[in-house]
Amino acid sequence: MNTMNKRDLLRNFALVAGLIWAKLLLLRILFYGRIDWAWIAADLAPVVLVMGLLAIVVPVRFRRGAYLAFDVLVSLVLFAATVYFNHFGSVPTYVALQELHQVFQVKDSVESTVQAVDYLYFADFILLAAFAILRKWRRSRRTVYPSLGGGYEWRDSRPGSRRAMLAAALLAVIAGGLLSAYYIRETKELTNELVHAESAGFINYQVAAAISAHEDNGLHLKGDINDTIAQIAALQATYPYGGKSGAAQPDYFASQKGKNVIVVQMEAFQNFPIHQTLAGQELTPNLNKLADEGFYFPQVYQQIGSGNTSDAEFMSNTSIYPLGAIPMSSGFGDRELPSLPRLLRDKGYEAYTFHVNSVGFWNRNQLYPALGFTGYYDKKYFYNDHFNAFGASDEQLYITALEKLSALQRKGTPFYAQLVTASSHHPFQIPDSFKKIAVPEELQGTMLGDYLTAINYTDYAIGKLVEGLKQDGLWENTVLVFYGDHFGLQPQNVDPEQVTAALGIPYDSQVSRFNIPLIVHTPGMAQGKAVEQTGGQLDILPTIANLLGISLKTEGFTAFGHDLLNIGRNVQGMRYYLPTGSFFNDDIMFVPGKGFADGKAVSLKTLQPVEDFSRYESDYDYILELERLSDQYVKLLPQR
Known part of the structure; x- marks a missing residue:
């Protein structure tokens, strides 16, 4: 020894x-x-x-x-x-x-x-x-x-x-x-x-x-949710959202009352490819057409936390901030979450969600009941054409969804459907047989080239969805919503100058990366409209609710977002991918340092640094308090 x-x-x-x-x-x-x-x-x-x-x-x-x-x-x-x-x-x-x-x-x-x-x-x-x-x-x-x-x-x-x-x-x-x-x-x-x-x-x-x-x-175990709701309402009343947000009859209110709603959450889909071409090839022809015919919101930004895609599902259905460090599906899947499915259920709707992966991924088997969905369709319901690690392609997602939703249409049941795509998931390498565009030689084998190829396929599949809706008689009775869940391009792999060289557009490693598309296509709209109002994923539910004629105030629904068709000014917080206290308003993206004074700001319009941002300190204070109250609110929600 x-x-x-x-x-x-x-x-x-x-x-x-x-x-x-x-x-x-x-x-x-x-x-x-x-x-x-x-x-x-x-x-x-x-x-x-x-x-x-x-x-x-x-x-x-x-x-x-x-x-x-x-x-x-x-x-x-x-x-x-x-x-x-x-x-x-x-x-x-x-x-x-x-x-x-x-x-x-x-x-x-x-x-x-x-x-x-x-x-x-x-x-x-x-x-x-x-x-x-x-x-x-x-x-x-x-x-x-x-x-x-x-x-x-x-x-x-x-x-x-x-x-x-x-x-x-x-x-x-x-x-x-x-x-x-x-x-x-x-x-x-x-x-x-x-x-x-x-x-x-x-x-x-x-x-x-x-x-x-x-x-x-x-602290929250001792809280009263009604007191928190009152504090939220009082705080939001101090912010000058303006427009017709407080009007008795907002613009477009109930214009789509009784219509079906299909929300397509597009995986890793940033806004910059919309209306762009690569070597003479239109990257997103189907989304371009939908944007030109409906409401297109080019200044919307991601707000997800560590739950990523599942956090985007949570936000679009609840208009509640994610906590950031805790995936909402894991931390709050045991709650009864106020949500769009629950609002529509009271109007006679059935609500279903479709995702080609296993429902256990990111605890969606808990999240979907918490959100009040009638049911869900996961991996076992889709034909596996071995598109990527998830299995089924977006085309298969839409084939199954159309089959189930058409059956509801035949029964005369209005529906809300959430379709979560996966074909444009990182690392964006799709089978050759699914590729629809030719990437220039200088982009071959690069993340940007792979990303644009995957985005183009995602758009192609959306075209198939539109064709199916028309063939099955759903087109004229359905509101279609498309939005990106989060960024796709990793900043360490794609230099902004590479994007500029490939597409001829300015690109910022933060503002452009976090900028996602939001498109709302409504039946019977005579002409499309680009709405330049800054927004976030929290604004999706209030915007849809207004179109369907649901007054959140009348319903007593607490939302942390706003109807983008009826406000004149906006500010949305973002944390996790940016530090707490970061926000997007109508002018800048702000990222704090140790506090506000040593933070940094970038213009959303020019993508250039803004040296004097002192007039936005009230937005910083407002967002910090709003996020604090959002956290308090969701923690006080009752368990199922």
Whole structure:
């Protein structure tokens, strides 16, 4: 049996702590492109704290194994967090990391975002393995090498030495704990999650998130939802939305009363391809025609949180902000959510949702009942033509949907249908037999080329849906709504200049990336109308409700969005993909720093930086309070 003395134990402690600290510094480089030396102790403090605790509670013979296990655990978490950051551009909390089993179901999409540098988190294990092999080869009875493997006994059994080691471990725990507590306390008021994580350190940020969640949940357990609703109404009354939002008879009210409604949520669909051509080929001819014949909203922006596509479904059906860090399908699938399906059910409608993936993906088996859908159709209902990792193509989605909806039409039952497409899902590589356009040579094999090809196919399938609606007699009695769920182009893979060179249009890595289309096609509309009003996904429900003649005020429905056809000014918040406090109003996209004063603004019209944005501080304060009340409201909703 090998033996170990005090010096060996200290070496192992320092070695493992140093390795983990180095990995946390690597994370800073990968997340922020820099190491802010003013904050590096924030990374070391919790490492020393945990290592000290291990030194106290773990017997000597197992201590190095415990250190190694801690190193492995941290390495896996940091790797997962980095893959998550590569894919979503957000610093994950422990809650988001718990949802990784959902993320990894889209394996092709995730694998395409993993970079070779991410594997550096495991480099030390290769070196330690090589050292262990070398040590075994060169082992002799005369030499004792400190190692991270087991099989050692404590050599120096003097009580003084044991007390000294215990004192050192206690000192590490106290020093690490106090320093971590300092960073957590000093950064508590930061609303910008990226700045918060950088300032507090990644591990301390997780602790801060857990503390905040505990305090928040305790607060809401004592709340009264009626008081919250009153606060929401009072706050919204202070914002000058203008237009005819408060009129007794808004424009277009009940113009589509009794009509069927089909909402198509288009996967990863940004607005910039609309009305554009690539090498003389129209990218979205069918959507272009629908936009020219109906209401087209070119200034609408995504507002999803970590639930991504499922969060978009949640918002379009509820007009409630997602929390950001928690997928709404997972966190609130047990609630009775006020929703468009429930509003229409009271008008005699049946509501169905169609998605070619398994209904368990992102907990939709909980989300759809929470939203009040009559039923759903998932993977087993569609013919699998092996389009991508999800299976069925958009064409198959529409074939099944038309079959089910036509049956309702024949029964004389008005319906609301939500169709969630998947053919334009990241990484946008579709089978050659489904491609409808030829990509120029310079774009072949690029993300932009693949994306435009997938978007074009999505549009082609929409053309098939329109043909089917006309053939089945549904066209003249159905309101069609199309919108994008979130961005598609990853900024690290597509330079804005590449988009400009390919299509001849300006492109901003944030404004253009978050800009999604919203098209509402109504039967009998004599001429289309482009509505330049800024909006978000929260505005979809109020806009549809107005067309169908449903007064949200009369219904007592609390919405955080507004009818885009009847307001003169708007502001919408966005978090998760941007820091909390970010917003889009009619003029700018604003992203805070530590607060408002050190934030940044970009003009929505020119895509150029706006230096003086001081007059928009009231919008910043308003959005922070509105999002806070939205969170409070959804947490107080009754369970099913």
